[in-house]
Amino acid sequence: xxxxxxxxxxxxxxxxxxxxxxxxxxxxxxxxxxxxxxxxxxxxxxxxxxxxxxxxxxxxxxxxxxxxxxxxxxxxxxxxxxxxxxxxxxxxxxxxxxxx
Numbered sequence: 792x793x794x795x796x797x798x799x800x801x802x803x804x805x806x807x808x809x810x811x812x813x814x815x816x817x818x819x820x821x822x823x824x825x826x827x828x829x830x831x832x833x834x835x836x837x838x839x840x841x842x843x844x845x846x847x848x849x850x851x852x853x854x855x856x857x858x859x860x861x862x863x864x865x866x867x868x869x870x871x872x873x874x875x876x877x878x879x880x881x882x883x884x885x886x887x888x889x890x891x
Contacts (some may be wrong), residue, residue, distance in 0.1 A: 798837075799869070800801060800869045801868055802850045802869075803868050810864055811869070814863070814869060815864065816848050817863055817873060817876050818861070818864035818872070820837060820861040821863055821875070821880075822860030822861075822876075822878070823856055824880055825859045825876065825880060825883070826852055826856040826858075827852065828880060828883035828887065829855055829859075829879070830849075830852045833848055833851075833884050834847070834848040836891050859879075862875060
């Protein structure tokens with residue numbers, strides 16, 4: 792069972808022009824999740840008032856979402872797209888838990 796799932800995720804798309812539904816969904820929702828968590832970490836790290844850092848992070852969230860989504864969508868395989876969502880999410884979540 793695990794081998795079948797792994798082989799499905801590691802196999803690249805047949806045509807290079809086709810992104811695929813899995814990578815599209817991962818890039819949209821995963822990019823949004825990674826962008827929001829990254830902007831939250833940046834808002835905590837900036838040494839200014841929380842109101843001002845929140846406004847800065849909201850302004851740059853659109854650019855961060857677009858950059859993350861493009862980075863995820865250009866993955867070679869489904870597994871690499873999934874890992875590009877999971878690993879930054881875990882890292883940002885751990886950082887937020889530590890600072891909270």
